[in-house]
Amino acid sequence: xxxxxxxxxxxxxxxxxxxxxxCTYSVSGNPYLFxxxxxxxxxxxxxxxxxxxxxxxxxxxxxxxxxxxSQTSFHLKKPSALVSDSALYFCxxxxxxxxxxxxxxxxxxxxxxxxxx
Amino acid sequence: xxxxxxxxxxxxxxxxxxxxxxxxxxxxxxxxYWYRQDPGQGLRLIYYSQIVNDFQKGDIAEGYSVSREKKxxxxxxxxxxxxxxxxxxxxxxxxxxxANTGELFFGEGSRLTVL
Numbered sequence: 371x372x373x374x375x376x377x378x379x380x381x382x383x384x385x386x387x388x389x390x391x392x393c394t395y396s397v398s399g400n401p402y403l404f405x406x407x408x409x410x411x412x413x414x415x416x417x418x419x420x421x422x423x424x425x426x427x428x429x430x431x432x433x434x435x436x437x438x439x440s441q442t443s444f445h446l447k448k449p450s451a452l453v454s455d456s457a458l459y460f461c462x463x464x465x466x467x468x469x470x471x472x473x474x475x476x477x478x479x480x481x482x483x484x485x486x487x
Numbered sequence: 488x489x490x491x492x493x494x495x496x497x498x499x500x501x502x503x504x505x506x507x508x509x510x511x512x513x514x515x516x517x518x519x520y521w522y523r524q525d526p527g528q529g530l531r532l533i534y535y536s537q538i539v540n541d542f543q544k545g546d547i548a549e550g551y552s553v554s555r556e557k558k559x560x561x562x563x564x565x566x567x568x569x570x571x572x573x574x575x576x577x578x579x580x581x582x583x584x585x586a587n588t589g590e591l592f593f594g595e596g597s598r599l600t601v602l
Contacts, residue, residue: 404590406593411575411596411598412595412596413577413594414530414591414593415593419588419590421588464588471537471543472543473518473537473583473589474520474532474535475520477522477529479528479529480529
């Protein structure tokens with residue numbers, strides 16, 4: 371079964387420092403991977419996705435993610451954190467099985483990013 | 488502007504009552520989804536529908552029901568059989584088939600509290 375894991379419940383970083391939010395995946399076949407961000411009492415906003423191609427994917431708000439097939443990871447990164455980046459971040463993998471008429475996203479448990487001034 | 492509208496944003500319910508959460512989209516998307524969010528558990532899929540008049544159970548469908556009579560609408564009913572209904576409910580939609588990379592577009596959510 372497809373799954374993702376976010377091993378850290380919370381990540382703390384000082385403003386201006388680089389940040390990394392970790393995600394590992396388990397899939398059969400080629401993975402479609404996503405990162406979303408959620409601000410308090412709001413819906414999820416799409417940040418970026420990996421479908422195929424370059425292992426470094428660039429997304430919204432200066433975020434990027436590195437796809438590593440050998441380590442089955444898809445970590446979210448940003449070179450310089452902002453206080454406004456403080457939010458809940460979700461990694462997700464697509465579960466697409468045509469023979470079972472299945473097409474959905476499976477989400478990790480989320481990582482809370484706290485950026486301190 | 489195109490988007491997904493969920494209503495109400497906040498809802499209070501007494502135990503034993505059914506409640507229906509509304510989700511409407513004007514993105515012309517074929518597929519629609521309902522997720523439940525609880526602290527520390529991430530998002531869990533309740534139901535989804537890939538086409539009008541068809542829907543499938545997700546991982547936690549017990550105590551919930553849905554309908555998909557129109558492409559734009561996918562209401563979720565939380566029945567009295569749902570043992571722990573207090574949660575944040577998120578509706579999402581996506582394009583289907585060849586144009587679809589799986590990306591979901593989310594509404595702003597509905598917070599249900601059972602008193």
